[in-house]
Amino acid sequence: MSSEAIRPSTLDGIKRLANSIKVERGIKHIPALEVAAQLAGFQNLKHAQNVLKNGGNRPNARPGHRVYLTVYWRDKESDTRGRETLAIWLGTLWSDLITPAQLDHHRALTHFQPEGPDHLARRDMVQSQAQARRAICAAARTLQFMDTTKLRPSKSHSRAFPAGRSSNAVPGRDHYSIWYDRESKRYLFADEPYEPAVESRAAERAAWSEHHGFDIAKPSWPGMYNPDGGSRLYLIADPTKGVPLAPIVAALDRLPAPIVEATWDGESAPSTPIFFSPGTIARNEAAAKLPATETRKVTRGPRSTVGYVQTFVGPQRRPKGRMPIEVHAQVGKLLKSVLATSYNRKGVYNRVNGIRSELDEWTQREYNHAELPNEQFFELYYHESGSSFARTLSPDERTLHVGSLEQVKQILAQHYPDSPPLRALMKKLDASIGSMQTWSS
Template structure:
C-alpha cells in the first residue's frame, strides 16, 4: 500500500502519487488521480485542481491588440482595440516555441513585446475585431491553464484526420499534451444537444467526451465547448483546469476604441527602451527600376518591373511556357523541380501582363498568353532546353534590369541547369 509521510500539496505531486498508486493497484490512470487527490485531502481531482489554482496568486498581465478597417459599411470606420489578459505564466514563456502553439487562433498574430501580441492584418469590422480579440485571448488562457499546444505529432494528426465525421461537430481544433503525446479535440458547435448525444459514435471509435463549464475559444458565450479524447485521464485533467480559470482572467466588455494610427506601448516594451516595431504595411512607388503593387497591412507588397513588356512579347513567351508546363519527364525531361520553377514564372508573368495592359487583353489575346487548352509538350529534353533558353532571351529583351526580372531569370536558369544535368548523364 502506498503510504505518505506528507500529503502532496501541488498538482504535480498528486500526479506523481497517482502514478505510484497505478503501479501498485493496477487501476486506470484517471481512477488513480481521484484516489491520489483524496489521499492529499481533497474530495476528488477536480476539487484539488480548483483549490490549488485558487491558492496561486502569481499573475502576469499580457496585452492583445487587433486593428480593424471597415470600408464596406454605410459608415466606414477604422480603429484599434487592446485588451488585458491575466495569465499565471509570462507570455514569453508560454510562447517560447512561437505563436504556432496556439494553432489557428494565434496564426495571424506576432509577438510585439514580451507581454504583447498584435494581429498582423486588419479585421474587416469592429465586430470581427472583437471576435479575433476573444479567440486570441481565450486561446492564451486555454494554453496557459492546460499546458496543451496545437496538435503537431504526425501520428496524432493522422488519427484525428482518419476519424469519421463527428456527429453535430463544428469549429474543431486539435490539441495535444507535449509531454505525454495524448491528443484532444476541442469541438465547439453552436447547439447544445441532448445529454448523451453521439454516445454510440464515441464508443465505436474508442473515445470519451466531457462538457466543461467553460466559455470555450471559438465564440465564447455562443458556441458550446466539448472535449473529446481517447484518454479519460487527459479529459479529467483538462476539464478541471479550464473550469478553474478565474473569471477575472478574461477580458470583459467592449474595450475602448482607439485611433487606427495609434500605437499601444506595453509596459515591457516601454521598460526595454527599444522602439516599437511597426507592422508590415504595403509599399507604393518605384525603386531601382521596380514598381510596388498589392499588399495590405501585415502583407508585404510585391514588385514588378516599372517598365512593362510589350503585349507582343507576352504572346511570344506565353505559349512557350504553357507548352513547357505540359511537357513530361519521360519525353522532355521536365521533372517536378523544373516544372515548379517554370510554372512560377508563368504565373507571375500572367499577373504582370494584366497589370501592364489593363483593358488590352481580349479573350482572343488571352488565349495566346500563359494558360489555355492543353497542348502537347516538347518532344525531347534538347527541345525543352532550347525552349527554356528562348524564354530567358525574351525576358531579357522585354524587361529592363531590376530585381523582379532577376528573380524570374534565376528560376529559369535553375530549371535550365537541372535539365542540362539530366541531358549530360
C-alpha cells in the same frame, strides 16, 4: 537612482514621476505622463485614471504576466478607423505557452504576431470595431485555455483521431482544434459545435465513443470559439494514449466566465499613433542604452546592407536603400494576388507569406510613421480581400501567378542593391515559382 526604477501606485505618484521623466528626457509634460503611467504598469494615462479613480490597484500588484492584444480596424462605409487593445493576465509568459510559429496553428491566433515581449497584434486591418473586439476576445480565450491546460495547438490532426484517420472523427464535429501536451507527448481533440446541433446527434456521438473507446467530457467553461453565441466545448481523447481529460476539465472549470465582446473592457483608441506596450517600451529603451560597441555589433556589415534588430529574432540585415512606397504597394498587390489563390499549395503559400513578412519588416525600417501613416502601412502587404481554397488551378491561372512572381523579382532587383538578404528573398521567389509550375491540375 533613475526615475524609471520607481513604480507609483497612485495618480499623484504618476504625476511626480512624470515631472522627473520630463527633466531626465527633455520631453513635454503630456508625453511624460504617458510614459509614467506605462512604467506604473498601465496601458496609458487614461487607463491609469480609470483604474485608480475607481479605487483599483496598480496592475503589477497582481501576480502573473500581462499580455496586450491589439487589432486595428477600418470601416470603409463610414470612413472611420481605430484601434482596440485588451490586456489580460496569464500565469506565465505568452512566449512560454506558444512559439511565434505556432500562432498559425489555431484559428484565433493565426493572424497575430509578436510586437513585444508582452504584446501580440494583428498586422492586417479588420473591417469594423466589432470585428476587432471579437478577434481579440477569441485570442484571449485561446490564450487562457493554453495557460490553464498548458497544452499547445497542433496541426497533427491524425494524432487525435481513432486509428489516426480523420474518417473516424466524432460525428457532428465543428470548429474543432487539436492540442498537444509537450510533457506526455499526447494529443487531445477539442470540439466546439453549437449546442442545438450536437444535442440532435447525442446518441450518435455516444455510440461513436463506445465503439472507438474514446472519452468525451464537457467542461462547464463553455470554450474558445463562440461561447456567447451558443457554441460549447467538448474534449475528446483516447483514455490510454491521449491526454487525460479529468485534470483538464477540473482546470478549465476554475476559470472565470469567458472574455466576450458584450463585456468588453479594453481600450478603444484612434488608429494612430501606434500602440506600444510597456514591455516593448522597456525593451526598446534598454536597447538604446547599449554601449556603442554593442550597437556596432548589430550594424556592422557590407556596404550594401543595413543592420536592424527584429523582435524575438535578433540582429538582422536588409538591403541598403529604400523602395518607393508606391512600389511597395505594387509588390504587395502582386504577392496578395498569389496568396489569395494558393492556400492549399503550401510550397507556394508559405514561401510567399514569408516573403511578404520580410518585405513588411524592410518597409518599417525604410519609413517612419510620419512618412508612412499606420493605416497606409497596413494595406501594403496585408489585408488581402477574400481567399480561394481551390485544390487546383488551371494552366492559365498558374501562368498568371508565375508572371506575378517574376514581376516581383524584377521590381526588387531594380530597387535594391545586390546583397545576401536580397539574394535570399530571390531564392524563395524562385522556389515559389517552381512549386506553382508543378501544381498539377
